[in-house]
Amino acid sequence: MIRDDDGRLLGALCINIDMTRTQQQLDYLKSFMPQPRPEPVRENQGQRVEKMVLALIDNILAGVDVTTLSREERIEKIRFMDTRGIFQLKGSIDQVAERLGVNRVTIYSYLDEVRGKR
DSSP: OEEOTTSOEEEOOOOOOOOHHHHHHHHHHHTTSOOOOOOOOOTTHHHHHHHHHHHHHHHHTTTOOGGGOOHHHHHHHHHHHHHTTGGGSTTHHHHHHHHHTSOHHHHHHHHHHHTTOO
16 A cells, blocks of 8 residues: 555555466475365265254154143243254254144244243
8 A cells, every 4th residue: 555644545556466377386286285085975964953853843742732732831842942952953943833733933923932032
């Protein structure tokens, strides 16, 4: 940066360099380095997480007739699930809504209430 005596910016001195040859040389040197082996892709890892979420939800709701739960009882179940971190997992809102027989908007509403946003 080029500034005057008062420190105000007057201009800038820029230097452009063609890095093509440098990059080629760097690539050549890297070819002598051992290459890290890529991690094996676990195709069913997402399915395992989803099954784990479903199992947690089912355990929390085990032995409960969800059709007879009052609003307060459903909110208490949501509170318990929230403290266990279930809602941090992708797809859990839909799964809980399905298990409780409500729509996802209702679950979001319950979560807002549980988290003190209402």
